[in-house]
Amino acid sequence: MNILVCLKQTFDTEERIVVENGKVKEDGVKFVINPYDEYAVEEAIRLKEQFGGEVTVVSVGPSRAEEALRTALAMGADEAILADDPALFGDEYTVAKVLAAIARQKNYDIIIAGNQAVDDGSGQVAVRLAEELGIPHISTLTKLVVEGNQVTGHRDAEGDEEIVTATLPVLVTAQQGLNDPRYPSLIGIRKASKKPLAHVTLADLGLSEEDIRPRTEIVDTFLPKPKEAGRILQGELQDQVKELVQALIQVEKVVG
């Protein structure tokens, strides 16, 4: 079974976000594998352990993302592809196109990704990729069962569980609870440095800039307003309601 895992390197969830000159500051920040993608890596390795085959991990991102790929290799993935040519960077549309071009280079039975990245949280790239490739997808999985050609996914549907079946090849995305990712062992870390990691460029993928030109533009980046202390309304219930309505209209401007 050939498995492709799409992963993104993101800020460690413990890191504080500092915006400077309209950009998120990256100095001294600790980067990790996007936690949802870590479930994807673990699931892929478990499938490999069950059925044999190879796990390829792929990322579109700057050269620092190599660390995240190496970590996945240390966990047990077999090879890695890093699309670190800046010509390949863009929005969700771009990344899905790039990943599709990479995915077409080999026959993958299953593609696994996290259901979203903890940084921009768009949750679009994986499902766009399935669309590009013309294969079915099941998202936000908490359980995945593969039997022969049949795939059964238990998905987290806004708190309910939905059971969806599909046939290979398929793309699935991982939700928290899918598994408990392993720590890379020291022997794994040592092996990882000898596993293949390929860097690909726009030309390697036979793409043109026009093919992957982003469809969106970032106009501004800013932090949410700091939370202010709440106010407890007091007095007669009727007066409280009036005051609340006033506040919603005039202060918060959410109605009217």
Next chain:
Amino acid sequence: MATEQKLDNIVKGAAFLIEDTRPEQVFTPEEFTQEHLMIAETTRQFVEGEVLPNRERLEHQDWALTVELLRKAGELGLLAADVPEAYEGLGLDKVSSALITEYITRGGSFALSHGAHVGIGSLPIVFFGNEEQKRKYLPALASGEKIAAYALTEPGSGSDALGAKTTARLSEDGKYYILNGQKQFITNAGFADIFIVYAKIDGEKFSAFIVERDFPGVSTGPEEKKMGIKASSTRPLILEDVKVPVENLLGEPGRGHVIAFNILNIGRYKLAVGSTGGMKSALEMSVKYAKERKQFKTAIANFPLIQQKLADMNIRTYVTESMAYRLTGDIDKRLDLVEDLNDGRAVAKAIEEYALECSINKVYASEALGYVVDEGVQIHGGYGFIQDYPIETAYRDARINRIFEGTNEINRLLIPDMLLRKAMKGELALLPAVQAVQAELGGDIPAPQTDAPLAAEKHLLALAKKVFLFVGGLAVQKYMQALKDEQEILANLANIAIEIYAVESALLRAAKALARGDDAENKVDMVTVYTREAVGRIEGWAREILAAMEDGETLRTHLGVLRKLTAFEPVNSKVIKRRIAQRVIEAEKYVS
């Protein structure tokens, strides 16, 4: 790399006291490889995922859990770093092994169980075991299937380790040594499977044995009720007519002291690395607390006196870290020259080259850790005295570091002792260096040549080395052989040597970062204030030594020389420390 080139980059043990070391000759934490960082990260994840959530149970001595966690650590390879590949270990470099030690300490005193197993418990076999012993024991120790302990101390012999009373007698059939005696304060005794036990054959020949827990006659006493490191097991080991097969004698009969001293060297530098980890976590919890705790309607982190503490804690951590990894790097470079890394004796020999630096690191790191946890409690105020806050545990846990692996007093005495031995064996040109300094001191002391970054600090460091040689030279000339009885003077000389190593390690690391073009502003700030504070202390110790040796006109002349050697223009350390503190506050953790 050609051997010659390798040699050029190697600084010999103790040579830092008589010559300059170049930045490119030292290893610094900025040079950790991706693999090093990944190993540190796995250790951190293991501690945060498996150890810290169980802190309470570990502190209440759930040994089954301790053993389970050690096995889990074994599965990840965290017990195998120092075991050669030939015996199913990983045979990693010492920097990797040091990083494991540093990050394990973030899990509290579980680190002691880990450290005793991988260090003093397993290494005697790694270094001094014969082929059969290594094959028999090391794979199980590397995986955690078996847990090791080290039994040297006795109720009546601590620092005086060779005064042990435990005896070994060869059985009449010549197949066994029969061991009798009691060992004290044995870490991991509650659950260890294998003990490295020192005993005197026929009451004379100090020797080491591999003793299995299952051997009849082996038992342990009750758990000691300790002040700190409560998550580690400490019990007496009792040996009553224990029949130890002769093949379990470790090394040669009567050569146990060689094993003991070599293992101590490793214990000492590992202690420095572990202290670095402890300091980082104490600083982290303290700065977070200072940002949360409000008094007078503002976070206490906004008060300059709290900031001063945070800056000082950060500086000590930086200095300790620089020293510990410099030494680890030196050891790795030496080991690079060892042809067969499976040859444990050659490995131990390479480490022994830096025995003096091991003692320096042990003393400095344990005292720096003590300082940092003490200020950490102070920042926490009354809450720092309450057991719900982890800084309280850190404070109690730190205390033992000044006592074990050779008390700081013993280590201080060892520093000048080892230096003189090296000089006498012709390994170090100490005497010519002393003579050169004495000849030079009649004239004027040249001022630093440039105002380039760190030039003044380099100058002060060079002068501090002259202070050491000047004062030390006088002491040796005056007391000759009797110097060994002048413990106060020896301790002060050790203090000066330690401080020189501290300043130099911090300085070379900053210089290396500058040369590489890194943003080294924080490092330069720290070195700027630390160097001057250190020189102040060095002057004080030197003055004490001089005043203990001479008086009248001779003393006044000597003090005049000392003043010239320790004079410097002060810097505005108030402002610099506020800057350092701001960086710590922003990062909410140690910043190098």
